[in-house]
Amino acid sequence: MALTWTHENRGEIRVHENLEELSIGLVDYIAEISEASIKEHGAFCIVLSGGSLISLMGKLIEPPYNKIVDWAKWYVFWADERVVAKSHDDSNYKLAKDNLLSKVNVFPRHMCSINDTVSAEEAATEYEFAIRQMVRTRTVAASKNSDCPKFDLILLGMGSDGHVASLFPNHLALEVKDDWVTFLTNSPKPPPERITFTLPVINSAANVVIVATGESKSNAIHLAIDDLPSSDSSLSLPARLVHPSNGNLVWFVDKQAGSKLDGFKFSE
Numbered sequence: 001m002a003l004t005w006t007h008e009n010r011g012e013i014r015v016h017e018n019l020e021e022l023s024i025g026l027v028d029y030i031a032e033i034s035e036a037s038i039k040e041h042g043a044f045c046i047v048l049s050g051g052s053l054i055s056l057m058g059k060l061i062e063p064p065y066n067k068i069v070d071w072a073k074w075y076v077f078w079a080d081e082r083v084v085a086k087s088h089d090d091s092n093y094k095l096a097k098d099n100l101l102s103k104v105n106v107f108p109r110h111m112c113s114i115n116d117t118v119s120a121e122e123a124a125t126e127y128e129f130a131i132r133q134m135v136r137t138r139t140v141a142a143s144k145n146s147d148c149p150k151f152d153l154i155l156l157g158m159g160s161d162g163h164v165a166s167l168f169p170n171h172l173a174l175e176v177k178d179d180w181v182t183f184l185t186n187s188p189k190p191p192p193e194r195i196t197f198t199l200p201v202i203n204s205a206a207n208v209v210i211v212a213t214g215e216s217k218s219n220a221i222h223l224a225i226d227d228l229p230s231s232d233s234s235l236s237l238p239a240r241l242v243h244p245s246n247g248n249l250v251w252f253v254d255k256q257a258g259s260k261l262d263g264f265k266f267s268e
């Protein structure tokens with residue numbers, strides 16, 4: 001059983017006993033939001049990240065999820081992408097395609113990924129343009145509170161430095177307010193060239209999930225969630241800046257990643 005509580009302004013926190021339990025909780029949550037979104041507006045606009053998140057979603061390709069999810073109504077996007085060929089092992093698209101999307105019935109035309117033949121700057125511009133077209137045709141909803149798309153669900157991993165998507169601590173990309181997608185050519189984590197959703201887009205989603213596992217992420221999880229003095233420099237940690245203005249934020253962490261949280265008290 002997960003230890004669950006809601007922090008006044010940091011959302012719902014679910015600390016799972018182990019990875020098996022976390023991945024069941026995560027895919028249950030995804031299936032639930034998928035069903036509700038399809039019921040409400042006929043489609044499910046889901047945003048993926050790369051990294052360890054994809055293996056934690058692995059149960060989606062197994063029964064009962066592979067049969068109960070209405071894959072044909074899924075539209076898939078990426079919160080960030082490495083600017084490499086789609087066949088490259090660093091590609092977030094390839095990771096999701098090989099391990100998840102090719103094993104279920106998501107239409108390839110419903111997968112909105114970057115153009116991998118152009119520069120990072122051009123890839124960001126083209127990707128944003130494609131999403132703007134999908135908002136115009138109402139495949140993706142528009143936020144009522146900002147000039148941003150309102151994705152049904154954005155799934156984010158978090159690095160041990162507190163980065164989410166390709167928004168790294170103290171990086172200029174964190175300041176971008178007017179673009180939906182921006183680019184980096186100096187990512188502190190390789191590969192250096194990336195595109196990423198900006199904070200206004202992430203914070204306009206209907207639902208945002210942040211997943212973090214392992215002891216190496218425990219300090220960043222503490223700094224991203226717990227109350228901190230108003231002078232603390234960690235208040236600008238990227239994961240802490242995720243704060244959906246009109247949506248839900250849920251943290252899925254395992255016992256190791258959650259071990260430094262103020263609310264952590266796991267029954268043995």
Ligand SMILES: O=C1O[C@H](COP(=O)(O)O)[C@@H](O)[C@H](O)[C@H]1O
Binds near residue numbers: 051053159163165
């Ligand atoms: O570089 C990236 O890292 C983060 C975190 O990855 P993880 O393996 O520590 O979970 C990931 O969410 C992001 O999409 C990716 O590009």
